[in-house]
Amino acid sequence: xxxxxxxxxxxxxxxxxxxxxxxxxxxxxxxxxxxxxxxxxxxxxxxxxxxxxxxxxxxxxxxxxxxxxxxxxxxxxxxxxxxxxxxxxxxxxxxxxxxxxxxxxxxxxxxxxxxxxxxxxxxxxxxxxxxxxxxxxxxxxxxxxxxxxxxxxxx
Amino acid sequence: xxxxxxxxxxxxxxxxxxxxxxxxxxxxxxxxxxxxxxxxxxxxxxxxxxxxxxxxxxxxxxxxxxxxxxxxxxxxxxxxxxxxxxxxxxxxxxxxxxxxxxxxxxxxxxxxxxxxxxxxxxxxxxxxxxxxxxxxxxxxxxxxxxxxxxxxxxxxxxxxxxxxxxxxxxxxxxxxxxxxxxxxxxxxxxxxxxxxxxxxxxxxxxxxxxxxxxxxxxxxxxxxxxxxxxxxxxxxxxxxxxxxxxxxxxxxxxxxxxxxxxxxxxxxxxxxxxxxxxxxxxxxxxxxxxxxxxxxxxxxxxxxxxxxxxxxxxxxxxxxxxxxxxxxxxxxxxxxxxxxxxxxxxxxxxxxxxxxxx
Numbered sequence: 001x002x003x004x005x006x007x008x009x010x011x012x013x014x015x016x017x018x019x020x021x022x023x024x025x026x027x028x029x030x031x032x033x034x035x036x037x038x039x040x041x042x043x044x045x046x047x048x049x050x051x052x053x054x055x056x057x058x059x060x061x062x063x064x065x066x067x068x069x070x071x072x073x074x075x076x077x078x079x080x081x082x083x084x085x086x087x088x089x090x091x092x093x094x095x096x097x098x099x100x101x102x103x104x105x106x107x108x109x110x111x112x113x114x115x116x117x118x119x120x121x122x123x124x125x126x127x128x129x130x131x132x133x134x135x136x137x138x139x140x141x142x143x144x145x146x147x148x149x150x151x152x153x154x155x
Numbered sequence: 156x157x158x159x160x161x162x163x164x165x166x167x168x169x170x171x172x173x174x175x176x177x178x179x180x181x182x183x184x185x186x187x188x189x190x191x192x193x194x195x196x197x198x199x200x201x202x203x204x205x206x207x208x209x210x211x212x213x214x215x216x217x218x219x220x221x222x223x224x225x226x227x228x229x230x231x232x233x234x235x236x237x238x239x240x241x242x243x244x245x246x247x248x249x250x251x252x253x254x255x256x257x258x259x260x261x262x263x264x265x266x267x268x269x270x271x272x273x274x275x276x277x278x279x280x281x282x283x284x285x286x287x288x289x290x291x292x293x294x295x296x297x298x299x300x301x302x303x304x305x306x307x308x309x310x311x312x313x314x315x316x317x318x319x320x321x322x323x324x325x326x327x328x329x330x331x332x333x334x335x336x337x338x339x340x341x342x343x344x345x346x347x348x349x350x351x352x353x354x355x356x357x358x359x360x361x362x363x364x365x366x367x368x369x370x371x372x373x374x375x376x377x378x379x380x381x382x383x384x385x386x387x388x389x390x391x392x393x394x395x396x397x398x399x400x401x402x403x404x405x406x407x408x409x410x411x412x413x414x415x416x417x418x419x420x421x422x423x424x425x426x427x428x429x430x431x432x433x434x435x436x437x438x439x440x441x442x443x444x445x446x447x448x449x450x451x452x453x454x455x456x457x458x459x460x461x462x463x464x465x466x467x468x469x470x471x472x473x474x475x476x477x478x479x480x481x482x483x484x485x486x487x488x489x490x491x492x493x494x495x496x497x498x499x500x501x502x503x504x505x506x507x508x509x510x511x512x513x
Contacts, residue, residue, distance in 0.1 A: 014274075016298045016319070024355070103399060107358070140401025142381035149360035149380040151320075 018069075025152055026068040034066045035074040042081040054088050055097060061085050062101070062108045067152035075154060082112045083123045086131055094134045106139040108154075111147050115155045156441070159477055160509040162198055169501040170211060171484055176218030178488070181507065184211035190225050192242075206233055206244045213257045217264040224267050226255035232269050232279070234288060247288040249277045257303050263310045265332055270301035276315055278327045278347075293325050293348050303364045303407075307371040308492070311336040311345055314374055316362030322376035322386070324351040340372050340388045356384045356397045363420070364407045369493030375416050377405040383418050383428055385435050396435050398428060407485045411495035411512055417441065419482035419500060423474055425510065441510060444475040480504035 009015050041060065048057035061082045066074040089097060101109065113132050116123040135143065165185050172183040180201065181193045190204040190211055209228035216223050223242070226232040230251055233244040249255060253272030260267045266280040269290070274297045277290035299319035306313055313327040326345035328336070341351040352374075360379035367374055374386040381404045387394040403421035410416050416435075419425040424442040428435055473479065480503035488509055490496035500508050 020298065107399075141403055142399060142401040145404055146358050146360075146380045146399070149378075150358045152358070 021151060022069055029068055031071055031074070034068075034071060035077075037064070038066055038074045038078045038081075042077060045081050045085060049085065049088060054085065055100065057088075058085050058097065058109075059101070059105060062105045062112070065108055065111070065152075065154050067154070079112060079115050079154065082109075083116050086112075086116075087124070087127055091130050094131055095137070098131070098134045098138050103139070106135060107143050107146050110135055110139065110143040111150070111154045114147050118155065156443070156513065157511050159442075159511070161477060162507045163505060164193070164198075164507055165505045167505055168480070168503040169483060169505060169507065171214040172499065172501040172507055173214045173216045173223075173486065174488065174499065175216045176221060182214050182216055182223055183501065183507065184214060184225075185505065186210055188227065188229070190214060190223075202242055204233075204235055204242055204244070207231065209254070212255060213259075215259050215267070217260045220264050222260075222264070224258050224260060226258040226269050228254040230255060230271075232258060232277075232288075234267075245287060247277075247279050247290065249279070249290055250292070251275060251277060253300070256300060259304050259306060261306045261310050261327075262308055265310075266327070266329060268304050268306070268313055268327060270304050270315060272300040274299060274301070276301055276304065276313070276325070276327075278313070278329060280329050280332050291329065291347065293327065295348065296350065296353070297323070299361075302362060305366045307339070307341070307367050308369075309336050309339060309371060312339065312341055312351065312367075312371070314365040314367055314376075316365040316376050316378075318361035320355050320359040320361055320378065322354045322362045322365050322374065322384075324374065324388075325349065326351060352386070352388055352393060354384070354386050354393065354395055356380070356382055356395065358382065358399075360404070363405060364418075366409050366416075368410045369413050373413075375408055375410065377408050377418055377420070379404045381405070383408065383416060383435070385416070385430075398435050398437060400426070400437055402426075406481060406483060409485050409487060409495075409498070410493075411487065411490075411498065412493055417485060417498065417512075419485050421481050423476045423478040423480060423482060423502070423504075425482065425485065425498075425500060441512070442476045442478075477508055478502040478504055478506055 045057045045061045113128050116128045167185040170184045170186050174181050184190050188207045191200050192202040194201045207227040207229055211225050211227045214225050223235040232247040235242045235244050251271045251273040255269050255271045257270040269277045276293040279288045279290040282289045299317055301315050301317045303316040311328050311333055313325050316322045324341055326349040328345050328347050358380040362376050362378045365376045377383050382399045385396045405418040406420035408418035414430045416428040417425050424440050427438040427441055429438040482500050482502045484501045486499050487495040488497040488499045498510050
């Protein structure tokens with residue numbers, strides 16, 4: 001079966017390149033600016049958390065996530081920010097919090113839940129599975145499908 | 156809404172189906188290289204068309220000229236003519252090196268389009284001199300497999316949904332076949348391979364199905380992010396309305412009227428989307444289901460279960476829907492374009508259903 005491992009598309013002159021696939025997502029974005037934005041949002045979110053304003057902190061942390069390639073630091077920083085927020089909620093409140101989010105925020109949250117679950121050594125999976133259960137009740141399998149489909153990934 | 160008519164054809168997936176003009180026959184493929192023609196009066200096989208040698212991916216019948224076109228993973232398409240005794244195939248020169256995925260006759264039935272994995276759409280028309288079907292390729296700017304097509308009622312414009320996450324509108328104008336088309340909202344100068352629009356939604360996802368509205372002035376497409384998107388072309392900046400749903404992705408859609416869209420797919424149920432003012436929203440499921448909620452388990456029922464099945468719970472694995480697996484294709488069945496009263500569906504569960512729609 002080794003012939004199946006040969007990437008025949010590599011010999012195609014007109015092949016689709018990664019640059020093309022990401023062209024729309026990365027258009028007009030500047031890695032340094034994105035990193036700075038993620039940093040300042042992180043600080044703002046932590047300030048909100050200190051003041052005990054968890055719900056606002058959650059909404060803010062889910063705004064405008066870094067998308068595209070070569071943004072590893074920005075992406076991991078932003079994941080960290082979202083995870084910090086998620087840990088602050090009591091399990092009993094999660095259902096209401098999720099319902100209050102907009103549809104877009106729910107989809108972004110689902111992306112971060114999967115991003116967190118991919119790194120069990122850093123983030124507590126038990127907390128994330130609690131969020132996942134409640135989020136699927138509200139947003140349905142459609143939001144999971146969108147995590148898998150979307151090329152605008154958060155990891 | 157009356158219950159749909161259900162016809163269990165077999166237990167293999169039905170990859171494609173198409174009724175003929177007077178609905179006396181249905182032509183379908185059960186995930187094999189054979190195309191079967193069923194008589195709809197008694198649901199028996201009238202004829203089998205066996206010229207393909209890989210799975211047949213799409214079938215379309217021209218309702219007025221009663222010609223069948225089929226295309227397959229073997230990279231061929233055939234046009235089948237009935238000579239009074241049997242169906243005779245004519246080979247079509249597609250000139251593609253990957254599987255053909257989708258085929259549709261144009262409204263005037265003088266040409267058809269074949270989508271393929273070779274990143275081209277072959278527009279095929281009949282050449283009298285050689286007595287065969289030749290093709291011209293729509294090539295640019297398709298970057299991946301084309302999964303679905305739909306013709307505009309003017310016989311020139313063609314919508315295509317592709318795995319490169321874009322839905323596009325092309326001109327498929329063939330000199331000598333088409334008369335110069337009237338200007339439409341999609342553009343007025345339309346030489347072959349003009350790209351009249353390229354649309355995507357934010358989450359992306361390969362586009363499973365495209366459909367022009369009955370008037371042809373709007374386009375709907377559904378992609379693998381469980382969304383239905385409706386495009387209204389405006390000079391410069393077209394409006395794309397996005398309806399994300401909470402269910403699984405849709406595979407197929409069509410417009411029964413100018414204000415409604417029916418979409419179906421992995422959720423095994425057709426859903427109705429309707430327009431309210433400037434917005435589109437998911438209206439309701441068109442499958443009401445047939446199971447009644449179990450009204451408390453009586454002790455008698457429990458012992459009966461244990462006696463019959465050796466289980467103390469009712470382990471019913473049937474879905475509460477007519478189709479028991481993904482719906483592969485939706486087609487209008489009766490009513491004028493723009494006023495559909497019935498539509499048909501085929502599924503991976505081997506069923507063909509006819510739904511009343513009002």
